Amino acid sequence: MTYLDANATEILRPEAREAVLAALEAGGNPASVHAIGRAARRLLEAARETIAARFGASPADLVFTSGGTEADALALHALGAGRRLIVGATEHDAIRSAAPGAAVLPVDGQGSADLDALRRELAAGGPALVCLMLANNETGTLHPVAEAARLCREAGALLHVDAVQAAGRVPVDFAALGADSLALSSHKLGGPPGAGALLVAPALSAELEPLIAGGGQERGRRGGTPPLPAIAGFAAAVQVVGDAAGLAALRDAAEQGAVAVGAVPLGAGAPRLPNTSCLALPGVRAETQVIVLDLAGVQVSAGAACSSGKVARSRVLDAMGAGPLAGEAIRVSLPWCARPEDVDEFLTAYRAMAERLLQRAA
Numbered sequence: 001m002t003y004l005d006a007n008a009t010e011i012l013r014p015e016a017r018e019a020v021l022a023a024l025e026a027g028g029n030p031a032s033v034h035a036i037g038r039a040a041r042r043l044l045e046a047a048r049e050t051i052a053a054r055f056g057a058s059p060a061d062l063v064f065t066s067g068g069t070e071a072d073a074l075a076l077h078a079l080g081a082g083r084r085l086i087v088g089a090t091e092h093d094a095i096r097s098a099a100p101g102a103a104v105l106p107v108d109g110q111g112s113a114d115l116d117a118l119r120r121e122l123a124a125g126g127p128a129l130v131c132l133m134l135a136n137n138e139t140g141t142l143h144p145v146a147e148a149a150r151l152c153r154e155a156g157a158l159l160h161v162d163a164v165q166a167a168g169r170v171p172v173d174f175a176a177l178g179a180d181s182l183a184l185s186s187h188k189l190g191g192p193p194g195a196g197a198l199l200v201a202p203a204l205s206a207e208l209e210p211l212i213a214g215g216g217q218e219r220g221r222r223g224g225t226p227p228l229p230a231i232a233g234f235a236a237a238v239q240v241v242g243d244a245a246g247l248a249a250l251r252d253a254a255e256q257g258a259v260a261v262g263a264v265p266l267g268a269g270a271p272r273l274p275n276t277s278c279l280a281l282p283g284v285r286a287e288t289q290v291i292v293l294d295l296a297g298v299q300v301s302a303g304a305a306c307s308s309g310k311v312a313r314s315r316v317l318d319a320m321g322a323g324p325l326a327g328e329a330i331r332v333s334l335p336w337c338a339r340p341e342d343v344d345e346f347l348t349a350y351r352a353m354a355e356r357l358l359q360r361a362a
Protein backbone atom coordinates (compact mmCIF):
# COMPACT_ATOMS: atom_id res chain seq x y z
CA MET A 1 0.00 0.00 0.00
CA THR A 2 1.22 3.48 -0.86
CA TYR A 3 -0.43 6.02 1.42
CA LEU A 4 -0.47 9.49 -0.12
CA ASP A 5 -3.39 10.95 1.79
CA ALA A 6 -1.64 12.61 4.73
CA ASN A 7 -3.88 15.68 4.59
CA ALA A 8 -6.79 13.42 5.52
CA THR A 9 -4.82 11.91 8.42
CA GLU A 10 -1.06 11.78 8.89
CA ILE A 11 0.67 8.49 9.60
CA LEU A 12 0.96 8.06 13.37
CA ARG A 13 4.46 8.87 14.58
CA PRO A 14 6.04 6.13 16.71
CA GLU A 15 6.78 8.63 19.49
CA ALA A 16 3.08 9.55 19.60
CA ARG A 17 2.04 5.90 19.76
CA GLU A 18 4.38 5.32 22.73
CA ALA A 19 3.04 8.35 24.54
CA VAL A 20 -0.60 7.30 23.97
CA LEU A 21 0.08 3.83 25.32
CA ALA A 22 1.97 5.17 28.35
CA ALA A 23 -0.85 7.58 29.21
CA LEU A 24 -3.47 4.83 28.79
CA GLU A 25 -1.46 2.59 31.11
CA ALA A 26 -1.00 5.35 33.67
CA GLY A 27 -4.73 6.23 33.67
CA GLY A 28 -6.15 8.87 35.99
CA ASN A 29 -8.24 11.99 35.60
CA PRO A 30 -6.38 15.31 35.77
CA ALA A 31 -9.20 16.70 37.95
CA SER A 32 -8.71 14.10 40.72
CA VAL A 33 -6.82 15.26 43.80
CA HIS A 34 -5.10 11.95 44.61
CA ALA A 35 -1.63 10.93 43.43
CA ILE A 36 -2.74 9.30 40.17
CA GLY A 37 -4.87 12.35 39.37
CA ARG A 38 -1.98 14.67 40.16
CA ALA A 39 0.32 12.70 37.84
CA ALA A 40 -2.33 12.95 35.11
CA ARG A 41 -2.53 16.71 35.72
CA ARG A 42 1.28 16.98 35.37
CA LEU A 43 1.14 15.11 32.07
CA LEU A 44 -1.66 17.38 30.82
CA GLU A 45 0.20 20.55 31.77
CA ALA A 46 3.49 19.28 30.31
CA ALA A 47 1.65 18.60 27.02
CA ARG A 48 0.15 22.08 27.13
CA GLU A 49 3.60 23.62 27.62
CA THR A 50 5.16 21.60 24.79
CA ILE A 51 2.46 22.46 22.25
CA ALA A 52 2.14 26.12 23.26
CA ALA A 53 5.92 26.65 23.12
CA ARG A 54 6.20 24.96 19.72
CA PHE A 55 3.58 27.23 18.14
CA GLY A 56 4.45 30.53 19.81
CA ALA A 57 1.84 30.80 22.55
CA SER A 58 1.86 30.80 26.32
CA PRO A 59 0.44 27.66 27.98
CA ALA A 60 -2.28 29.70 29.71
CA ASP A 61 -3.61 30.65 26.27
CA LEU A 62 -4.02 27.09 24.94
CA VAL A 63 -7.41 25.35 25.24
CA PHE A 64 -7.49 21.64 24.43
CA THR A 65 -10.35 20.45 22.20
CA SER A 66 -11.33 17.19 20.51
CA GLY A 67 -9.73 18.25 17.22
CA GLY A 68 -9.54 20.94 14.56
CA THR A 69 -13.29 21.12 13.93
CA GLU A 70 -14.02 21.85 17.58
CA ALA A 71 -11.17 24.38 17.79
CA ASP A 72 -12.66 26.24 14.79
CA ALA A 73 -16.16 26.02 16.25
CA LEU A 74 -14.95 27.35 19.62
CA ALA A 75 -13.25 30.31 17.94
CA LEU A 76 -16.37 31.16 15.95
CA HIS A 77 -18.57 30.78 19.02
CA ALA A 78 -16.39 32.74 21.42
CA LEU A 79 -14.96 35.42 19.15
CA GLY A 80 -17.74 35.64 16.56
CA ALA A 81 -20.56 36.57 18.95
CA GLY A 82 -21.78 40.07 18.11
CA ARG A 83 -19.36 40.37 15.18
CA ARG A 84 -19.86 40.29 11.44
CA LEU A 85 -18.23 37.17 9.99
CA ILE A 86 -15.91 37.34 6.98
CA VAL A 87 -14.52 33.98 5.79
CA GLY A 88 -12.23 32.85 2.98
CA ALA A 89 -13.94 31.13 0.02
CA THR A 90 -11.73 28.05 0.39
CA GLU A 91 -12.05 27.60 4.16
CA HIS A 92 -12.71 24.07 5.39
CA ASP A 93 -16.30 23.06 6.19
CA ALA A 94 -15.30 23.25 9.87
CA ILE A 95 -15.48 27.02 9.33
CA ARG A 96 -17.95 27.34 6.46
CA SER A 97 -20.71 25.29 8.06
CA ALA A 98 -20.25 27.09 11.39
CA ALA A 99 -20.49 30.52 9.75
CA PRO A 100 -23.75 30.63 7.78
CA GLY A 101 -24.44 34.00 6.21
CA ALA A 102 -20.81 35.12 6.46
CA ALA A 103 -19.33 37.45 3.85
CA VAL A 104 -17.06 35.37 1.60
CA LEU A 105 -13.59 36.51 0.51
CA PRO A 106 -12.80 35.40 -3.06
CA VAL A 107 -9.52 33.74 -4.02
CA ASP A 108 -7.40 34.08 -7.16
CA GLY A 109 -6.74 31.32 -9.69
CA GLN A 110 -4.03 29.85 -7.44
CA GLY A 111 -6.35 29.78 -4.41
CA SER A 112 -4.77 32.70 -2.58
CA ALA A 113 -7.14 35.03 -0.67
CA ASP A 114 -7.87 38.41 -2.21
CA LEU A 115 -6.63 40.99 0.30
CA ASP A 116 -8.24 43.88 -1.59
CA ALA A 117 -11.59 42.20 -1.00
CA LEU A 118 -10.64 41.92 2.69
CA ARG A 119 -9.82 45.64 2.78
CA ARG A 120 -13.22 46.43 1.25
CA GLU A 121 -15.07 44.17 3.70
CA LEU A 122 -13.22 45.67 6.67
CA ALA A 123 -13.94 49.19 5.43
CA ALA A 124 -17.67 48.44 5.80
CA GLY A 125 -17.00 49.01 9.50
CA GLY A 126 -18.47 47.50 12.67
CA PRO A 127 -16.92 44.73 14.77
CA ALA A 128 -15.87 41.78 12.62
CA LEU A 129 -14.27 38.35 12.91
CA VAL A 130 -12.24 37.22 9.88
CA CYS A 131 -11.43 33.52 9.34
CA LEU A 132 -8.54 32.72 7.04
CA MET A 133 -6.74 29.39 6.90
CA LEU A 134 -2.95 29.21 6.79
CA ALA A 135 -2.84 26.34 4.30
CA ASN A 136 -5.61 24.88 2.21
CA ASN A 137 -6.30 21.17 2.67
CA GLU A 138 -6.98 20.41 -1.02
CA THR A 139 -4.31 22.42 -2.85
CA GLY A 140 -1.84 23.27 -0.05
CA THR A 141 -2.04 26.97 -1.03
CA LEU A 142 -0.62 29.20 1.74
CA HIS A 143 -2.66 32.36 2.37
CA PRO A 144 -1.07 35.74 3.18
CA VAL A 145 -2.20 35.45 6.79
CA ALA A 146 0.38 37.77 8.40
CA GLU A 147 -0.70 40.54 6.03
CA ALA A 148 -4.38 39.78 6.74
CA ALA A 149 -3.62 39.99 10.47
CA ARG A 150 -2.12 43.45 9.98
CA LEU A 151 -5.19 44.63 8.04
CA CYS A 152 -7.50 43.22 10.71
CA ARG A 153 -5.56 44.90 13.54
CA GLU A 154 -5.66 48.26 11.75
CA ALA A 155 -9.42 47.90 11.28
CA GLY A 156 -10.05 46.73 14.85
CA ALA A 157 -11.28 43.32 13.61
CA LEU A 158 -10.35 39.92 15.04
CA LEU A 159 -8.65 37.19 12.98
CA HIS A 160 -9.02 33.44 13.48
CA VAL A 161 -6.50 31.25 11.65
CA ASP A 162 -7.13 27.59 10.85
CA ALA A 163 -3.58 26.18 10.93
CA VAL A 164 -4.72 22.54 10.94
CA GLN A 165 -2.90 21.61 7.70
CA ALA A 166 0.02 24.01 8.14
CA ALA A 167 1.21 23.00 11.61
CA GLY A 168 4.15 20.61 11.36
CA ARG A 169 4.58 21.29 7.63
CA VAL A 170 5.55 24.96 7.54
CA PRO A 171 6.65 27.18 10.44
CA VAL A 172 3.71 28.40 12.54
CA ASP A 173 4.27 31.08 15.19
CA PHE A 174 1.05 32.37 16.71
CA ALA A 175 2.57 35.40 18.44
CA ALA A 176 4.52 36.47 15.35
CA LEU A 177 1.44 36.07 13.11
CA GLY A 178 -0.49 38.52 15.24
CA ALA A 179 -3.78 36.61 14.94
CA ASP A 180 -6.37 36.39 17.72
CA SER A 181 -6.86 32.63 17.65
CA LEU A 182 -5.40 29.63 15.86
CA ALA A 183 -6.70 26.06 15.45
CA LEU A 184 -4.52 22.94 15.59
CA SER A 185 -5.31 19.23 15.16
CA SER A 186 -3.27 16.29 16.46
CA HIS A 187 -4.02 13.75 13.72
CA LYS A 188 -2.88 16.12 10.96
CA LEU A 189 0.66 16.22 12.31
CA GLY A 190 1.27 12.60 13.22
CA GLY A 191 -0.48 12.43 16.59
CA PRO A 192 -3.60 10.36 17.28
CA PRO A 193 -7.10 11.59 16.41
CA GLY A 194 -9.23 12.92 19.26
CA ALA A 195 -7.20 15.96 20.32
CA GLY A 196 -6.74 19.47 19.05
CA ALA A 197 -6.17 22.92 20.47
CA LEU A 198 -7.18 26.52 20.14
CA LEU A 199 -4.50 29.12 20.83
CA VAL A 200 -6.02 32.43 21.91
CA ALA A 201 -4.49 35.90 22.18
CA PRO A 202 -3.65 36.71 25.83
CA ALA A 203 -6.12 39.61 26.02
CA LEU A 204 -9.02 37.32 25.03
CA SER A 205 -7.98 34.00 26.50
CA ALA A 206 -9.12 34.24 30.14
CA GLU A 207 -12.70 35.21 29.33
CA LEU A 208 -13.24 32.83 26.41
CA GLU A 209 -16.91 31.82 26.31
CA PRO A 210 -17.05 27.99 26.23
CA LEU A 211 -18.87 26.04 23.55
CA ILE A 212 -19.25 23.19 26.05
CA ALA A 213 -19.51 24.38 29.65
CA GLY A 214 -19.55 21.00 31.42
CA GLY A 215 -17.54 20.76 34.61
CA GLY A 216 -15.45 23.87 34.00
CA GLN A 217 -12.31 22.07 32.79
CA GLU A 218 -9.69 24.04 30.83
CA ARG A 219 -10.31 26.97 33.21
CA GLY A 220 -13.95 27.11 32.28
CA ARG A 221 -13.19 27.36 28.56
CA ARG A 222 -13.96 23.76 27.52
CA GLY A 223 -15.91 21.37 29.70
CA GLY A 224 -15.34 17.61 29.67
CA THR A 225 -12.59 15.32 30.91
CA PRO A 226 -9.61 15.97 28.63
CA PRO A 227 -8.67 12.96 26.43
CA LEU A 228 -5.27 12.63 28.08
CA PRO A 229 -3.87 9.72 25.98
CA ALA A 230 -4.69 11.63 22.78
CA ILE A 231 -3.28 14.86 24.21
CA ALA A 232 -0.06 13.10 25.33
CA GLY A 233 0.31 11.66 21.82
CA PHE A 234 -0.39 15.08 20.30
CA ALA A 235 2.43 16.61 22.41
CA ALA A 236 4.83 13.78 21.56
CA ALA A 237 4.16 14.30 17.85
CA VAL A 238 4.65 18.06 18.20
CA GLN A 239 8.00 17.43 19.87
CA VAL A 240 9.32 15.56 16.85
CA VAL A 241 7.76 17.43 13.92
CA GLY A 242 10.26 19.49 11.97
CA ASP A 243 8.84 21.16 8.97
CA ALA A 244 8.11 19.14 5.88
CA ALA A 245 10.42 21.09 3.54
CA GLY A 246 12.30 17.88 2.71
CA LEU A 247 9.14 16.49 1.09
CA ALA A 248 9.03 19.18 -1.61
CA ALA A 249 11.50 17.37 -3.88
CA LEU A 250 9.45 14.15 -3.71
CA ARG A 251 6.20 16.03 -4.26
CA ASP A 252 7.71 17.84 -7.26
CA ALA A 253 8.90 14.55 -8.75
CA ALA A 254 5.40 13.08 -8.38
CA GLU A 255 3.83 16.19 -9.90
CA GLN A 256 6.23 16.45 -12.84
CA GLY A 257 5.84 12.76 -13.62
CA ALA A 258 2.05 13.15 -13.67
CA VAL A 259 2.17 16.30 -15.78
CA ALA A 260 4.31 14.44 -18.32
CA VAL A 261 1.36 12.10 -18.99
CA GLY A 262 -1.34 14.77 -19.17
CA ALA A 263 -2.10 15.96 -15.62
CA VAL A 264 -2.82 19.62 -14.94
CA PRO A 265 -1.52 20.85 -11.56
CA LEU A 266 -3.84 23.27 -9.73
CA GLY A 267 -2.64 25.90 -7.27
CA ALA A 268 0.99 25.09 -8.08
CA GLY A 269 1.78 28.72 -8.89
CA ALA A 270 1.26 29.92 -5.31
CA PRO A 271 3.41 29.34 -2.24
CA ARG A 272 2.08 26.03 -0.91
CA LEU A 273 2.61 23.16 1.49
CA PRO A 274 5.65 21.08 0.53
CA ASN A 275 3.75 17.77 0.71
CA THR A 276 0.65 18.58 -1.35
CA SER A 277 -0.17 18.42 -5.06
CA CYS A 278 -3.58 18.85 -6.63
CA LEU A 279 -3.68 17.15 -10.03
CA ALA A 280 -6.49 17.24 -12.56
CA LEU A 281 -6.80 14.73 -15.39
CA PRO A 282 -8.99 16.42 -18.03
CA GLY A 283 -12.14 14.49 -18.88
CA VAL A 284 -11.71 11.87 -16.13
CA ARG A 285 -13.90 12.10 -13.04
CA ALA A 286 -12.02 12.47 -9.76
CA GLU A 287 -13.91 9.59 -8.19
CA THR A 288 -12.84 7.27 -11.02
CA GLN A 289 -9.20 8.27 -10.52
CA VAL A 290 -9.36 7.62 -6.78
CA ILE A 291 -10.86 4.17 -7.38
CA VAL A 292 -8.41 3.21 -10.15
CA LEU A 293 -5.42 4.27 -8.05
CA ASP A 294 -6.83 2.51 -4.99
CA LEU A 295 -7.13 -0.74 -6.98
CA ALA A 296 -3.45 -0.30 -7.86
CA GLY A 297 -2.63 0.06 -4.14
CA VAL A 298 -2.17 3.83 -4.10
CA GLN A 299 -4.29 5.90 -1.73
CA VAL A 300 -5.13 9.48 -2.61
CA SER A 301 -8.31 11.50 -2.26
CA ALA A 302 -10.52 13.92 -4.11
CA GLY A 303 -12.00 16.98 -2.47
CA ALA A 304 -12.16 17.08 1.30
CA ALA A 305 -11.88 13.72 3.01
CA CYS A 306 -14.06 14.90 5.87
CA SER A 307 -17.27 14.68 3.85
CA SER A 308 -17.85 11.06 4.86
CA GLY A 309 -16.71 9.15 1.81
CA LYS A 310 -18.60 11.22 -0.76
CA VAL A 311 -16.62 12.46 -3.73
CA ALA A 312 -18.28 15.69 -4.75
CA ARG A 313 -17.14 18.39 -7.10
CA SER A 314 -14.55 20.47 -5.25
CA ARG A 315 -15.91 23.72 -3.81
CA VAL A 316 -12.30 24.90 -3.35
CA LEU A 317 -11.39 24.37 -7.00
CA ASP A 318 -14.66 25.95 -8.10
CA ALA A 319 -13.76 29.05 -6.06
CA MET A 320 -10.41 29.12 -7.90
CA GLY A 321 -12.24 29.15 -11.25
CA ALA A 322 -10.98 25.71 -12.27
CA GLY A 323 -14.12 25.07 -14.38
CA PRO A 324 -14.69 21.39 -15.30
CA LEU A 325 -11.32 20.47 -13.75
CA ALA A 326 -12.97 21.02 -10.33
CA GLY A 327 -14.62 17.61 -10.76
CA GLU A 328 -11.52 15.96 -12.24
CA ALA A 329 -8.78 16.58 -9.67
CA ILE A 330 -7.20 14.39 -7.03
CA ARG A 331 -5.13 15.42 -4.04
CA VAL A 332 -1.78 13.76 -3.51
CA SER A 333 -0.50 14.51 0.00
CA LEU A 334 2.75 12.93 1.11
CA PRO A 335 3.06 11.73 4.71
CA TRP A 336 6.01 12.78 6.88
CA CYS A 337 7.75 9.45 6.23
CA ALA A 338 7.30 9.34 2.41
CA ARG A 339 10.12 7.68 0.46
CA PRO A 340 11.20 7.87 -3.20
CA GLU A 341 9.71 4.37 -3.68
CA ASP A 342 6.29 5.79 -2.83
CA VAL A 343 6.61 8.30 -5.66
CA ASP A 344 7.69 5.50 -8.02
CA GLU A 345 4.64 3.41 -7.06
CA PHE A 346 2.38 6.41 -7.53
CA LEU A 347 3.81 7.23 -10.95
CA THR A 348 3.58 3.64 -12.18
CA ALA A 349 -0.11 3.56 -11.24
CA TYR A 350 -0.79 7.08 -12.49
CA ARG A 351 0.84 6.52 -15.88
CA ALA A 352 -1.14 3.32 -16.44
CA MET A 353 -4.34 5.12 -15.45
CA ALA A 354 -3.68 8.12 -17.68
CA GLU A 355 -2.86 5.91 -20.65
CA ARG A 356 -6.10 3.96 -20.28
CA LEU A 357 -8.53 6.72 -19.26
CA LEU A 358 -7.28 9.66 -21.32
CA GLN A 359 -7.71 7.61 -24.49
CA ARG A 360 -11.28 6.79 -23.46
CA ALA A 361 -12.02 10.44 -22.55
CA ALA A 362 -10.69 11.70 -25.91
Ligand code: PLP
Binds near residue numbers: 186
Ligand atom coordinates in the same frame (compact mmCIF):
# COMPACT_ATOMS: atom_id res chain seq x y z
N1 PLP B 1 -9.43 22.55 9.08
C1 PLP B 1 -8.80 22.04 8.01
C2 PLP B 1 -8.07 22.96 7.09
C3 PLP B 1 -8.82 20.68 7.77
O1 PLP B 1 -8.19 20.18 6.69
C4 PLP B 1 -9.54 19.83 8.66
C5 PLP B 1 -9.65 18.37 8.37
O2 PLP B 1 -9.46 17.94 7.27
C6 PLP B 1 -10.15 20.40 9.77
C7 PLP B 1 -10.09 21.77 9.95
C8 PLP B 1 -10.87 19.56 10.76
O3 PLP B 1 -9.95 18.96 11.65
P1 PLP B 1 -10.32 17.66 12.49
O4 PLP B 1 -10.34 16.52 11.55
O5 PLP B 1 -9.23 17.55 13.52
O6 PLP B 1 -11.64 17.91 13.13
